[in-house]
Amino acid sequence: MARACAICGKTSMAGFNAQSSGMNRVRAHRRYQPNLQPLLVTTKGVAERKLVCTRCRRTLVKEAR
Numbered sequence: 488m489a490r491a492c493a494i495c496g497k498t499s500m501a502g503f504n505a506q507s508s509g510m511n512r513v514r515a516h517r518r519y520q521p522n523l524q525p526l527l528v529t530t531k532g533v534a535e536r537k538l539v540c541t542r543c544r545r546t547l548v549k550e551a552r
Contacts, residue, residue, distance in 0.1 A: 492521060
């Protein structure tokens with residue numbers, strides 16, 4: 488199972504670690520992982536524990552109020 492948000496589908500992104508010094512600025516590859524947290528999400532009256540990114544989690548909490 489890939490580490491992706493169960494609601495929006497956000498997955499890891501590719502990027503670079505920039506070198507801060509030197510003439511030949513070598514970039515090393517890296518991955519940015521989404522901030523996923525477990526959350527109880529109710530769908531059709533059934534509560535399920537899903538991995539949700541913090542942005543979706545925040546939006547769900549706002550809608551519940």
